[in-house]
Amino acid sequence: GENVEQHPSTLSVQEGDSAVIKCTYSDSASNYFPWYKQELGKGPQLIIDIRSNVGEKKDQRIAVTLNKTAKHFSLHITETQPEDSAVYFCAGIYSGYELNFGKGTSLLVTP
């Protein structure tokens, strides 16, 4: 099965700075990598995803990069705002149905 590792577990940045969260995966057959944001008391919210045939994808202040050779992918948040504070999860899909999640990164953006 797939094993997804995520770093760091906690990240504190100042408002306006960039934040980077990194994940690695074990199964080279994995082909889809979503990122979720989870706020306190809520379910995970899909914020961006990338497929194995793409190297980079951007949506406003959020971008994701994928290096298939090294089997790692990263989330980049630019111009961070206090409302970006949340727990972020990376995940990989191997079979098409089962999401394998990283352990999460607690991001704190201080004003």
Add this chain to the structure above:
Amino acid sequence: KAGVTQTPRYLIKTRGQQVTLSCSPISGHRSVSWYQQTPGQGLQFLFEYFSETQRNKGNFPGRFSGRQFSNSRSEMNVSTLELGDSALYLCASSLDTGGSYNEQFFGPGTRLTVL
């Protein structure tokens, strides 16, 4: 379009009891997956249903079961509850057009506490 809804939102049970959780997917979505979230283990896959059939199952004991109805709504059941079953149970729905990857959208979860 309404999102994924889960009921109840909070539940308190005692050891040995059983519990049933309900999930209504986004309209038009035919795949429903269930996940367990705990501080120690993180998010773990329980099972996935499509057209009333279980297509995939995670590494959980047989006390955890589920089903899906013809309208795509799903329920999961946990029998003989243990303290370690205390968790946030999340349901996710997917359109599943038959491609190799499926965007999954999560509900708010059901917080189960076992005393």
